Amino acid sequence: MLVLGIETTCDETAAAVIERAPDGRGRILSNIVRSQIEEHARFGGVVPEIAARAHVDLLDGIVDRAMHEAGVGFAELNGVAAAAGPGLIGGVIVGLTTAKAIAMVHDTPLVAVNHLEAHALTPRLTDGIEFPYCLFLASGGHTQIVAVTGVGQYVRLGTTVDDAIGEAFDKVAKMLGLPYPGGPQVERAAADGDAARFAFPRPMQGRPDANFSLSGLKTAVRNEASRLLEITPQDISDLCASFQAAVMDSTADRLSVGLKLFGEQFGAPQALVAAGGVAANQAIRGALHDVARQAGTQLIMPPPSLCTDNGAMIAWAGAERLALGLTDTMEAQPRARWLLDANATAPAGYGNTRAGF
Numbered sequence: 259m260l261v262l263g264i265e266t267t268c269d270e271t272a273a274a275v276i277e278r279a280p281d282g283r284g285r286i287l288s289n290i291v292r293s294q295i296e297e298h299a300r301f302g303g304v305v306p307e308i309a310a311r312a313h314v315d316l317l318d319g320i321v322d323r324a325m326h327e328a329g330v331g332f333a334e335l336n337g338v339a340a341a342a343g344p345g346l347i348g349g350v351i352v353g354l355t356t357a358k359a360i361a362m363v364h365d366t367p368l369v370a371v372n373h374l375e376a377h378a379l380t381p382r383l384t385d386g387i388e389f390p391y392c393l394f395l396a397s398g399g400h401t402q403i404v405a406v407t408g409v410g411q412y413v414r415l416g417t418t419v420d421d422a423i424g425e426a427f428d429k430v431a432k433m434l435g436l437p438y439p440g441g442p443q444v445e446r447a448a449a450d451g452d453a454a455r456f457a458f459p460r461p462m463q464g465r466p467d468a469n470f471s472l473s474g475l476k477t478a479v480r481n482e483a484s485r486l487l488e489i490t491p492q493d494i495s496d497l498c499a500s501f502q503a504a505v506m507d508s509t510a511d512r513l514s515v516g517l518k519l520f521g522e523q524f525g526a527p528q529a530l531v532a533a534g535g536v537a538a539n540q541a542i543r544g545a546l547h548d549v550a551r552q553a554g555t556q557l558i559m560p561p562p563s564l565c566t567d568n569g570a571m572i573a574w575a576g577a578e579r580l581a582l583g584l585t586d587t588m589e590a591q592p593r594a595r596w597l598l599d600a601n602a603t604a605p606a607g608y609g610n611t612r613a614g615f
Contacts (some may be wrong), residue, residue, distance in 0.1 A: 427505075447494055454497075459474060
């Protein structure tokens with residue numbers, strides 16, 4: 259099975275072709291990603307209108323590159339998948355409309371993919387993991403702990419009640435004058451810092467639920483920074499290191515509770531899986547290894563290039579759904595908001611993140 263995947267939910271324009279074998283194994287034939295960091299850097303964050311225009315300008319060429327690199331013609335495709343949400347609605351419209359046009363012209367099945375489901379299923383592409391497993395999804399727009407029990411079968415065990423982890427990293431970077439994108443800049447500065455210098459809170463630690471909260475921690479960083487008469491580069495490194503350590507400790511505690519809840523409801527997980535852009539943070543990856551070991555399970559993390567937004571994850575989610583006979587019509591709608599767990603309720607901050615979803 260050959261599937262073209264298109265990703266345009268935020269500030270990456272991406273397309274990929276994957277092959278799914280009858281036994282369920284996957285292979286990436288091409289994976290082209292064009293980041294829009296340069297277009298948004300001077301604004302300190304993603305500007306939806308600029309992102310949408312960039313997707314319009316770039317997508318056709320990126321799809322052509324992905325098909326050429328894969329050595330595949332459109333007539334050979336078994337499906338065309340596009341991220342239909344959640345995300346910046348202008349970009350989602352561009353990707354989904356392009357996929358519909360390709361599917362219509364070549365009489366190919368269309369799959370409208372939930373971007374979050376694509377993250378959730380990526381470890382089945384990279385590691386061939388079986389269900390059920392516990393997913394830690396952390397990005398600029400989302401922080402969730404999810405039980406993944408099958409394709410299309412998700413139970414949210416915990417979520418953020420305010421800021422997502424990636425959003426908090428971006429905002430801390432901005433308040434400290436670090437360039438965009440903020441997450442990697444905070445991680446880089448923290449490497450030279452003293453994590454014990456500032457005693458930041460560990461939000462939600464010890465609570466019986468598996469929810470996250472980052473707003474108070476972000477405020478604590480701002481308060482400490484405001485007390486410094488003149489912030490030196492070392493001050494910035496120490497603030498970043500102390501902030502990152504607090505995030506790591508809080509995340510470890512929340513995930514320990516999430517894995518306990520998973521076990522009570524679904525039995526032992528096949529693995530703890532980390533996905534989303536925050537999973538590319540090396541310090542947080544180290545903390546996740548400790549959590550998995552203490553819980554008696556393995557940690558699986560896709561390569562960093564497949565943790566951030568990309569077309570291969572969309573193509574793979576499309577292939578997983580196609581294998582079950584799940585397709586969509588040309589009436590499939592772009593969605594700015596789309597919960598992974600259909601039975602969950604949206605958290606208070608849903609829709610207020612840096613990426614608008």
